[in-house]
Amino acid sequence: MAHLNRPNFQPFLDRLTSRSVLTAEEQQAVLNLPGHAEQVQSNRDFVPLGTRVDHACLIVAGIVGRFDQNGSGERQITAMHVPGDMCDLHSVVQPLPTSALQALSVATILRVPHAAIRAVAARYPVVAEALWRDCMVDAAILSEWVVNVGRRDAKTRIAHLLCEMATRLHDTRSGNDFVFDLPVTQAQLAEATALTAVHVNRTLQSLRADGLIEWHQRIIRVPQWDALMSRGEFDPAYLQARLLPEQRLRIVQAS
Amino acid sequence: MAHLNRPNFQPFLDRLTSRSVLTAEEQQAVLNLPGHAEQVQSNRDFVPLGTRVDHACLIVAGIVGRFDQNGSGERQITAMHVPGDMCDLHSVVQPLPTSALQALSVATILRVPHAAIRAVAARYPVVAEALWRDCMVDAAILSEWVVNVGRRDAKTRIAHLLCEMATRLHDTRSGNDFVFDLPVTQAQLAEATALTAVHVNRTLQSLRADGLIEWHQRIIRVPQWDALMSRGEFDPAYLQARLLPEQRLRIVQAS
């Protein structure tokens, strides 16, 4: 496969440069990272708990969930990752995972050796800064999930999650009409929102009845984006997406 | 005040070196950071939303909460910070706060200029690594909070939070008997656990009736630590506290 020969880091670089300012040389260093492509079947753990890892995983395609569980073994998805995310970038400084990673749909990932990432980070401190910043965006999302799960009722909670995923997938939007592909089951949505699958089902029906979403075979259409945002109390600021060039940061100066 | 003349960074350094390996010179650089001490009254926001910050806050004494809110203005505490924590360390790479910081009790904080932290991080890459790692521990805690709020009933949830705070405050423990000072009100506990103050009250009574805790004037005594841990489904691994020296990390080699 082409992937195996020439891994494509452009989506990951785009993600970094959307928030951080990198020079051409620094960008090239990211693009030159090595990686080993791998297809992962749906519902398969590709990073288990308890085993120290020596690589991070870049998502090429599909949706990936980060899992924790309570004492009874009930699972909670604590993060959903989309293509372009390095979903366990934190493992570069924290190689003992505290959560497992599982493909929610069929997914393609690129395993990137820690050694290579660390070498680039050591050589280019501003890349290290960008990676750290990227982790902090994930943390801001996590913080918002605590609010979502803790302080919003089912309908608002699901609407909020859908808005977040739509924004992060930055899919086709024409005016106020939004269409995106979210290949997850209602049961997985329940694990992410801390609801039961039954209640997720009823809540989605209610959102559909209100004309806020259409849901056919994992393709979601939002006829009125404004209305869904408002129903989900969604304010995209925490995602730090689509920053203007002058809002992007660079603390370390060129060396 | 003595604090103003010679800020004490030893607790913060201890926190860093409990997980990261720093040379004597690197440690000295942390200890030499400048800082401006400040007393904060209970319930006062000392880092508001919406204003870009140019310093981070080290907690010297007291308990600090990180706040978010939903659309109706109901507040959710997304993190509780204890002395020795640099509670908004992430602001070094992300200076626009996505959450506000409020003192939950009377607190003493040290405001540390970003410029100084960045200078040390630039000069000593391994310090940058340690700071990044420290942020990742906070993220692991956040992740556990999603599970706590999402997948545990009130009694388990509160027991878990108490175990976490006891461990992070690393207070006096004699055998299986544990005593620690948690100067927060039941209403604040409710904001952290996503329950109502009324239900927190009833749940605490139930924990007391079971002999799992004693609670007098914000001082909590845990007669049987094992029992509370088990009732709260608490596994301290995610806190990365008390690592053995050989478990501490240093990725960047001495330059």
Place this chain on the structure above:
DNA sequence: CGCCTTCTTGAAGGATCTCAAGAAGGGTGG
């Protein structure tokens, strides 16, 4: 065509919330 996953529906039960009011505790001033 048949099987397995996912989605859908109904009815009953329970954990937590809401509202309301009273008791206790800690600090302050006379």
Place this chain on the structure above:
DNA sequence: CCACCCTTCTTGAGATCCTTCAAGAAGGCG
């Protein structure tokens, strides 16, 4: 040292959102 006040804690009763259990319908894939 007592009186007062404001915060915090406590208690009761009714309402509700969400869960649980159970079973049937629909959809995708070999």
